[in-house]
Amino acid sequence: MHRVAEYVPDDLTVTVEAGLPLGQLQQTLGEHGQYLPVDPPPGDDVTIGGMLATARTGAWRGHMGSPRDHLLGVEVALPSGALARSGGRVVKNVTGYDLHRMHTGALGAFGVIVEASFKIAPRPAxxxxxxxxxxxxxxxxxxxxxxxxxxxxxxxxxxxxxxxxxxxxxxxxxxxxxxxxxxxxxxxxxxxxxxxxxxxxxxxxxxxxxxxxxxxxxxxxxxxxxxxxxx
Missing domain, CATH: 3.30.70.2190 (Alpha-Beta Plaits)
Structure with missing residues (x-):
């Protein structure tokens, strides 16, 4: 639950498991001069799933957007144990209603996030x-x-x-x-x-x-x- 499942630097997209700490993700993206432009407190130790479930944001939100704004899709575990996916892994595949975004800040009410896909950005010079x-x-x-x-x-x-x-x-x-x-x-x-x-x-x-x-x-x-x- 703490892997980078898919990373395509040329497409500026990444898919990660929910238990991955944000700091580890930023380190991986940084090797390609990229990053996920979010800064939730308390910092690098927050997990991707925790960040989304609580909708925590920092000082970057006003100009860079919240985690919800960069979210392309999620996979969640339902109470029945079944897995459900909303959205996609790449920008061009994201169609229909943005149901994946309702999981942001929901504290797991609609399912436990197990995987998330994001749009990322080049690091500033x-x-x-x-x-x-x-x-x-x-x-x-x-x-x-x-x-x-x-x-x-x-x-x-x-x-x-x-x-x-x-x-x-x-x-x-x-x-x-x-x-x-x-x-x-x-x-x-x-x-x-x-x-x-x-x-x-x-x-x-x-x-x-x-x-x-x-x-x-x-x-x-x-x-x-x-x-x-x-x-």
């Missing part, structure tokens, strides 16, 4: 992360909105509170964190434009996005009993 500490939250929100609307080579954009920024080694102030990705020229241009619109930028060291994903703990409280008025 360059990436760069910039942080823009702000005087207060209102200024940080203005910078974030302006950057979101600008024509930047953005892959991720997030607004950090003072405590989160300090935990990541940044000044203890509301901070806009942006990741740029694309060609060298596009990243350089976007970095200059972001610096101009924010007024001040820093370039964080280390794997700051990996550390940020690790901050997202599971705050879900299981419901033991639920009371509702009769209908």
């Amino acid at each position: 360059a990436t760069r992360t910039l942080a823009a500490p702000a005087a207060d939250l209102n200024e940080a929100m203005r910078v974030a909105r302006t950057a979101w609307d600008a024509s930047l080579a953005t892959r991720a954009l997030t607004l950090l509170g003072s405590a989160a920024a300090a935990h990541l080694g940044l000044p203890s102030r509301p901070t806009v964190l942006i990741e740029l990705a694309g060609s060298e020229a596009a990243v350089d241009r976007s970095a200059r434009e972001f610096g101009a619109l924010s007024g001040r930028t820093e370039e964080p060291t280390g794997e700051i996005w990996k550390r940020l994903r690790a901050l997202h703990g599971d705050a879900t409280v299981p419901v033991a009993r639920l009371g509702v008025p009769p209908s």
Whole structure:
């Protein structure tokens, strides 16, 4: 349950078993200069099946889409033990209703995911992360909105509170964190434009996005009993 079942680099498609950790998949795809553009917390250890069943997403979602957006097809195990498939393994074979996408976030309600097929993408030639500490939250929100609307080579954009920024080694102030990705020229241009619109930028060291994903703990409280008025 943790194999790459089929990988066709020229078609930008991959089919994997649900138990495969995302980090192992990214490593395999990286050997061909490709990747699955998703970044669910807590990171590389999340399994493909777990990522789909919970619909977990990270800071890439706004510009790169969610796992659901890259899903071509799934195979699931039904309560009867039978296997059912929806969608396909390649883009040209995906026809009809997108029933495979209803399994994303369903927590296994419609069947346990055993295999999934994805569209993948070429890795960007360059990436760069910039942080823009702000005087207060209102200024940080203005910078974030302006950057979101600008024509930047953005892959991720997030607004950090003072405590989160300090935990990541940044000044203890509301901070806009942006990741740029694309060609060298596009990243350089976007970095200059972001610096101009924010007024001040820093370039964080280390794997700051990996550390940020690790901050997202599971705050879900299981419901033991639920009371509702009769209908």
